[in-house]
Amino acid sequence: MTSGTSTGAGTGPGPGTGAGAGLCDGRVVAVTGAGRGLGRAHALAFAAEGARVVxxxxxxGLDGSPGADTPARQVVEEIRAAGGEAVAHAGDIATTEGAASLVQAALDAFGRLDTLVNNAGFLRDRMLVNxxxxxxDAVMxxxxxGHFLPLKHAAAHWRTQAKAGLVPQARIVNTSSGAGLSGSVGxxxxxxxxxxxxxxxxxxxAEMGRYGVQVNAIAPAARTRMTETAFAQAMAAPDSGFDAMAPENVSPLVVWLGxxxxxxVTGRVFExxxxxxxxxxxxxxxxxxxxxxxxxxxxxxxxxxxLLARSEAPTPVHGTQ
Known part of the structure; x- marks a missing residue:
């Protein structure tokens, strides 16, 4: 468990870090899988609203194999270049040690943790018989x-604070998918x-509300490494000039929820x-x-x-339309 200690940590937005009046001024936000795609967009959007970001x-790689680059540090450099504050964390959040160290990284660097965005993931697509x-096991x-362990350690930290009389305004934003809502062939x-x-x-x-923790989920559709094949046609440059598949379109809702x-607002799912x-x-x-x-x-x-004749038809499974 990584409860940590900090001055006023998690009891509110905290002192702002810049001159602006951002929606997340003074908050500390940890984003998993934030080196690319949606996670990167979320990290940059939170920083633009005044948050300090882990x-x-x-x-x-896309299939979870080891990579040679360090995308987390690159995002940190982007945030710092724009005048924000951020630190990189390279731990494996699907392990107890990695998830605990994520919470500790926020406490060590910034003295608090206010928001956790669970975003990390990869694909290994196959038809069921193959x-x-x-x-x-790898995808699970x-x-x-990789959602459960960071959530557990962050929630335990906030529960400890709440029991000490420092009720946080804590937020967790989880990342589901349309595939989780209606299924997806392959x-x-x-x-x-x-x-x-x-x-x-x-x-x-339901469990964490009493400790000042709100938990919601999003089911986003955006252009990332994981969706390049699925959204190939939709990713063509739109005539209107609005790139509907840009991951940055998803981040404003995530920032508000965080x-x-x-x-x-808690216990809700937003597509x-x-x-x-x-x-x-x-x-x-x-x-x-x-x-x-x-x-x-x-x-x-x-x-x-x-009864089926009187009920609404289910949403079609992705890939069957």
């Missing part, structure tokens, strides 16, 4: 475990992990793409019948068909 990235156990590890491992992140978000919001301005933001309603009870006694299989089948 930029986490392992620098691995999906190896290692590919299943990085996406789902991405059984990724879809399952992203659906699990939604369940984790709901539980964390700020004190989002007070009262966001281009200039569109949609609140996802999730699983809600539809038509139902209670017989008051046990059904026969034939009765259950006939009733199920009748």
């Amino acid at each position: 930029v986490n990235d392992l620098g691995v 999906l190896d156990e290692d590919d299943w 590890r990085v996406h789902l475990k 991405q059984g491992n990724y879809s399952a992990a992203k659906a699990g992140i939604i369940g984790l978000t709901l539980v964390a919001a 700020s004190a301005a989002s007070a009262g 966001t793409e281009g200039g569109r933001i949609t609140v996802m309603d999730g699983w809600r009870p539809g038509p139902g019948v209670d017989k008051g006694s046990r059904w026969t299989p034939a009765e259950a089948g006939a009733t199920a068909r009748e």
